[in-house]
Amino acid sequence: MLPSNLKKIFFWRGNEGKQVMNLIVGLGNPGSRYQLTRHNIGFMVLEKIAARWEVDLKQKSFDALWNRGKIAGTEVLLAMPQTFMNLSGNAARRLLAYFKVDINNLIVIHDDLDLPFGSFRLKTGGGDAGHKGLKSIITCLGSADFMRVRMGIGKPADRTPVEDYVLQRFNPDESTLLQQVIQSASEATADIVTSGMQQAMAKYHTKNKNMSHKKEDG
Numbered sequence: 001m002l003p004s005n006l007k008k009i010f011f012w013r014g015n016e017g018k019q020v021m022n023l024i025v026g027l028g029n030p031g032s033r034y035q036l037t038r039h040n041i042g043f044m045v046l047e048k049i050a051a052r053w054e055v056d057l058k059q060k061s062f063d064a065l066w067n068r069g070k071i072a073g074t075e076v077l078l079a080m081p082q083t084f085m086n087l088s089g090n091a092a093r094r095l096l097a098y099f100k101v102d103i104n105n106l107i108v109i110h111d112d113l114d115l116p117f118g119s120f121r122l123k124t125g126g127g128d129a130g131h132k133g134l135k136s137i138i139t140c141l142g143s144a145d146f147m148r149v150r151m152g153i154g155k156p157a158d159r160t161p162v163e164d165y166v167l168q169r170f171n172p173d174e175s176t177l178l179q180q181v182i183q184s185a186s187e188a189t190a191d192i193v194t195s196g197m198q199q200a201m202a203k204y205h206t207k208n209k210n211m212s213h214k215k216e217d218g
Contacts, residue, residue, distance in 0.1 A: 022193050023077045023101045024049065025064075025092055027110040027133040030082045038153040039166040041182070042109040042133075043080050045151065048186040050078050062098065064091035071193045077101065086132040089140030096141070106146035107192060109185070110134060111166065115152025118177045120185045122192065122201045123148045147197055149189055151181070 026046025027039075034040050050057055055069030055078050066079035077099060081091035096106065110133055115121060124147050128134035138144045156165040170178050184204070191200040 021075045022105045024107045025079050036169045037167050041111045041151045044182050045109045045185045048182050062094040071190050074193050088133040089136035092137050093140040109149040111153045112150040117154040118181050119152040121150045
């Protein structure tokens with residue numbers, strides 16, 4: 001008998017010879033109370049992707065709002081879990097299992113305290129860094145081997161507890177930079193789908209590095 005976590009991994013990696021489909025999951029908390037909060041930037045990027053590629057997130061099942069669509073001709077599933085953040089793994093697990101998506105083709109978009117606001121990074125694998133949504137997904141899937149789009153939200157400048165900080169709305173003076181980074185991250189996610197993670201990392205990490213050098217020179 002295989003351990004339950006290995007059963008999950010072997011099940012999802014049984015798609016050889018079939019069309020590759022990416023599942024893109026944006027993390028956040030449902031409800032108007034949490035709109036535009038720092039913890040919901042994953043939802044914001046996912047919604048930008050859905051708008052750009054005309055995917056109507058009208059399906060409500062598997063503990064998520066979701067739908068199928070295409071990014072530059074490549075089939076994708078877009079989803080926003082409708083449980084609270086610490087149960088996000090339920091939706092990811094159910095969607096992966098039902099649509100038989102390989103865990104290697106899962107892309108999770110989430111907020112990241114360790115990156116400055118206005119930046120993002122692409123990554124495959126790793127720990128949860130204290131993020132409850134990531135922790136839930138890793139626990140439910142029995143693996144951390146999925147792709148991530150890490151959206152920087154920075155850390156509180158004062159003594160505000162982290163759990164309160166992530167539930168604060170972005171400030172009005174952050175609006176322009178917020179929209180810029182959401183746009184860039186949505187384009188990077190599309191590039192992961194069409195060109196692969198390595199090419200996307202080479203493109204966007206170099207671009208971000210060049211931008212930071214320009215700021216320093218200025």
